[in-house]
Amino acid sequence: xxxxDDLRYSKEHEWVRxxxxxxxxxxxxxxxxxxxxxxxxxxxxxxxxxxQFATFGVVESVKAVSDLYSPVSGEVVEVNExxxxxxELLNADAFGEGWIARVELSDTAELDxxxxxxxxxxETA
Amino acid sequence: MSAAKxxxxxxxxxxxxxxxxxxxxxxxIVEPLIFDRSxxxxxxxxxxxxxxxxxRVGAGQPEIPAALRRETPPRLPxxxxxxxxxxxxxxxxxxxxxxxxxxxxxxCTMKYNPKVNExxxxxxxxxxxxxxxxxELSQGSLEIMWLLAxxxxxxxxxxxxxxxxxxxxxxxxTGMLMTRAFHRANGEGEQRTKVLVPDSAHGTxxxxxxxxxxxxxxxxxxxxxxxxxxxxxxALGPDVAALMITNPSTLGIFEDQIDQVIAAVKDAGAIAYxxxxxxxxxxxxxxxxxxGFDVMHFNLHKTFSTPHGGGGPGAGxxxxxxxxxxxxxxxxxxxxxGDPGEVRANAWRGRSTxxxxxxxxxxxxxSIGKVRSxxxxxxxxxxxxxxxxxxxxxxxRGISEDAVLAANYLRIRLHDVYDLPYDRLSKHEVVFSGRxxxxxxxxxTLDIAKAxxxxxxxxxxIYFPLIVEEALMVEPTETETLETLDHFVGVxxxxxxxxxxxxxxxxxxxxxxxxxxxxxxGAARRPDLRHSFANDDSGARAGAEAAVAASARSxxxxxxx
Numbered sequence: 001x002x003x004x005d006d007l008r009y010s011k012e013h014e015w016v017r018x019x020x021x022x023x024x025x026x027x028x029x030x031x032x033x034x035x036x037x038x039x040x041x042x043x044x045x046x047x048x049x050x051x052q053f054a055t056f057g058v059v060e061s062v063k064a065v066s067d068l069y070s071p072v073s074g075e076v077v078e079v080n081e082x083x084x085x086x087x088e089l090l091n092a093d094a095f096g097e098g099w100i101a102r103v104e105l106s107d108t109a110e111l112d113x114x115x116x117x118x119x120x121x122x123e124t125a
Numbered sequence: 126m127s128a129a130k131x132x133x134x135x136x137x138x139x140x141x142x143x144x145x146x147x148x149x150x151x152x153x154i155v156e157p158l159i160f161d162r163s164x165x166x167x168x169x170x171x172x173x174x175x176x177x178x179x180x181r182v183g184a185g186q187p188e189i190p191a192a193l194r195r196e197t198p199p200r201l202p203x204x205x206x207x208x209x210x211x212x213x214x215x216x217x218x219x220x221x222x223x224x225x226x227x228x229x230x231x232x233c234t235m236k237y238n239p240k241v242n243e244x245x246x247x248x249x250x251x252x253x254x255x256x257x258x259x260x261e262l263s264q265g266s267l268e269i270m271w272l273l274a275x276x277x278x279x280x281x282x283x284x285x286x287x288x289x290x291x292x293x294x295x296x297x298x299t300g301m302l303m304t305r306a307f308h309r310a311n312g313e314g315e316q317r318t319k320v321l322v323p324d325s326a327h328g329t330x331x332x333x334x335x336x337x338x339x340x341x342x343x344x345x346x347x348x349x350x351x352x353x354x355x356x357x358x359x360a361l362g363p364d365v366a367a368l369m370i371t372n373p374s375t376l377g378i379f380e381d382q383i384d385q386v387i388a389a390v391k392d393a394g395a396i397a398y399x400x401x402x403x404x405x406x407x408x409x410x411x412x413x414x415x416x417g418f419d420v421m422h423f424n425l426h427k428t429f430s431t432p433h434g435g436g437g438p439g440a441g442x443x444x445x446x447x448x449x450x451x452x453x454x455x456x457x458x459x460x461x462x463g464d465p466g467e468v469r470a471n472a473w474r475g476r477s478t479x480x481x482x483x484x485x486x487x488x489x490x491x492s493i494g495k496v497r498s499x500x501x502x503x504x505x506x507x508x509x510x511x512x513x514x515x516x517x518x519x520x521x522r523g524i525s526e527d528a529v530l531a532a533n534y535l536r537i538r539l540h541d542v543y544d545l546p547y548d549r550l551s552k553h554e555v556v557f558s559g560r561x562x563x564x565x566x567x568x569x570t571l572d573i574a575k576a577x578x579x580x581x582x583x584x585x586x587i588y589f590p591l592i593v594e595e596a597l598m599v600e601p602t603e604t605e606t607l608e609t610l611d612h613f614v615g616v617x618x619x620x621x622x623x624x625x626x627x628x629x630x631x632x633x634x635x636x637x638x639x640x641x642x643x644x645x646x647g648a649a650r651r652p653d654l655r656h657s658f659a660n661d662d663s664g665a666r667a668g669a670e671a672a673v674a675a676s677a678r679s680x681x682x683x684x685x686x
Binding site for chain 2: 061066088
């Protein structure tokens with residue numbers, strides 16, 4: 001699936017959609033496809049503090065268990081509860097219904113360390 | 126190969142039978158559940174009725190709350206002995222097993238388990254011994270444990286051994302608990318909080334470090350598949366408790382800078398742990414204790430041919446250097462009266478030594494304690510001892526030679542059709558990548574693995590190690606003939622060809638197995654773990670629900686059946 005132009009991307013295959021002081025984060029379609037059918041996700045707690053490029057959760061697919069690396073720092077204000085029972089949303093709609101968490105950004109300057117869609121497409125080519 | 130053209134499976138004709146059984150069906154169970162064979166009052170064994178006294182005692186168990194006491198008998202299947210025997214024999218033959226099929230499951234060393242091991246383990250004097258028998262009646266069993274520890278010491282170069290751990294990961298846990306005890310005794314328990322683990326290590330290594338309370342730091346591999354020495358030196362410091370290294374690694378590669386790795390770890394005051402799961406590749410060639418490692422676990426169920434997988438149980442003894450010896454689990458079998466050399470020489474000639482005495486030494490004040498009830502999985506010690514004795518020095522060296530030769534033979538014969546990201550001399554296993562098949566034909570490694578099943582071969586490990594894209598991890602072991610290896614090469618080349626000519630047929634594989642492509646994601650997302658009786662009653666349901674609730678509490682989320 002094409003990587004949306006309005007998102008920023010990390011080398012660890014997470015995406016960020018910035019909306020004012022908050023951001024929504026998730027894993028890319030490329031990541032979901034590489035992982036295969038995802039069967040479980042360990043979500044962060046609301047109120048948890050994330051650090052950029054540090055682990056904040058775990059996804060388990062039929063192939064492997066992998067860490068999730070947060071693309072930004074900040075406090076978790078909401079998590080996608082639907083993923084607990086239907087982790088397949090990560091495979092079906094990674095950039096939409098498969099969003100993972102919403103974060104109150106602590107440092108918007110961090111976004112400069114992320115890639116745009118074109119650079120991420122090169123990264124995964 | 127396609128659904129219409131299933132391969133010959135073997136001389137038994139099972140392949141054909143299975144193909145017709147599944148024709149047109151996505152999922153066909155060819156052997157009913159034992160519950161479906163059940164008829165009221167059929168029995169394989171009739172037990173005597175419990176005495177009145179036993180029933181009174183059973184009914185009056187005060188420690189079991191009334192709500193949890195069973196009112197109705199459990200709904201066990203009711204079948205005669207012959208039905209039972211046929212059912213399990215049929216199931217056994219539906220399985221892919223080392224006694225039926227080539228089983229090159231990388232990292233697991235699924236070698237043949239010689240039947241002489243079973244003979245020894247079934248000798249009545251050993252099979253009927255009890256861990257609570259007094260020492261004076263257990264001298265033979267203690268001698269076998271002592272001798273096995275001596276032999277493992279010779280093989281590994283470690284001066285002391287504990288046989289207690291019940292599996293490889295349990296051996297790792299034991300090793301890391303000793304590491305922690307060592308640092309605490311030196312007043313550095315608080316300061317050393319990190320364990321370094323290369324990205325080519327077994328997944329259990331970081332899990333073990335975490336279990337013991339350490340923070341795991343991943344060390345990346347260099348482009349040759351070895352440890353990046355610069356990254357290692359950069360990560361080492363006064364806060365590092367240990368390096369855990371799998372050697373040879375999960376890439377099947379021997380760490381050729383091992384001397385520099387160990388020196389760097391020791392300079393930093395850390396413990397050097399070697400995961401010995403891949404010892405099969407280096408038996409009689411490399412002694413980790415001599416090379417400077419502080420601790421290593423053995424997998425008797427890999428290297429030393431005790432049953433692996435469902436057959437287990439496992440056994441994961443640990444060997445340690447002198448500086449970790451005080452922390453070994455207690456007790457340890459020791460020779461208290463007699464000359465070790467004489468006992469060993471006599472044992473090798475099949476004789477016992479008169480006038481000697483063995484004991485269990487529990488007087489070890491710095492020990493981390495017991496890690497396993499009684500003495501460990503004793504039946505496995507007997508099998509491993511038998512294996513070592515029946516092979517001898519030259520035989521053990523022959524094992525590593527043949528295991529390495531077999532892996533390299535497959536590497537050379539297949540590297541033109543499957544990518545080899547780390548094209549180096551292999552040890553016990555070789556890791557191919559299915560990335561070419563995926564990119565060019567949309568055929569994934571999972572499809573290839575399923576297609577291998579159609580040829581009566583257990584697939585290799587797939588998607589591991591994680592650092593190899595679309596990994597196919599092949600470990601043929603030393604026990605296969607050249608003909609079997611050639612057959613596997615033929616199968617793998619055919620599948621590569623089929624990936625190009627008819628990729629869709631591989632998506633349908635397997636077609637000759639009792640059940641076709643399983644919905645693994647569905648099974649993991651929505652596991653259905655209980656049997657539903659046709660006319661369920663509350664007693665049986667309560668029992669099943671209690672079991673499900675217990676499994677939910679224990680955090681289990683994947684099917685274990």
